[in-house]
Amino acid sequence: EAGVAQSPRYKIIEKRQSVAFWCNPISGHATLYWYQQILGQGPKLLIQFQNNGVVDDSQLPKDRFSAERLKGVDSTLKIQPAKLEDSAVYLCASSLGQGATDTQYFGPGTRLTVL
């Protein structure tokens, strides 16, 4: 079974520029997560989708971050404009259901460097 796909793997931009990340979850997985992982820390949940609806986005900086999951499959995460502190790895994960016992499957991540 194919895993969670993310692109690009690496991105370098200057502050105030915009950037977008793409995620293709495992086929049939209803729940999709975007995490931000700053170097030396654990992943922090930014947004959680159930199909194409938002379950939780309480930790998403909505003044600059946006995410969508059209048709309940692929998802994009956008940052506009980027700040230096946005430098991090952005991880996408998916799970079959929404329950806390559902195993999350992670993609390889996109490493963002903001200069």
Added chain:
Amino acid sequence: SQQGEEDPQALSIQEGENATMNCSYKTSINNLQWYRQNSGRGLVHLILIRSNEREKHSGRLRVTLDTSKKSSSLLITASRAADTASYFCATDPGGSYIPTFGRGTSLIVHP
């Protein structure tokens, strides 16, 4: 703030030795999960333990949960160089669906 905090932050051992890392959390949970992250890669799920369970095994992994102390431990027996990775615990604080990860323990296993 992180719900779970792993301890120690870093652990260095020789191949064949056992590795123990701990996770403490602040609020009640229904489930606790352990994940592994190899350098530059995504996280891989290792094991889930429910709040009504005290111990679970999976291959060389042994996880314990003490809800009275709000802590969990992950034991890797007979470690291998391939076990070198960061290990994270993730909880569902207050039974929410929002998974909350700790800062992780960085394990280095020397061949």
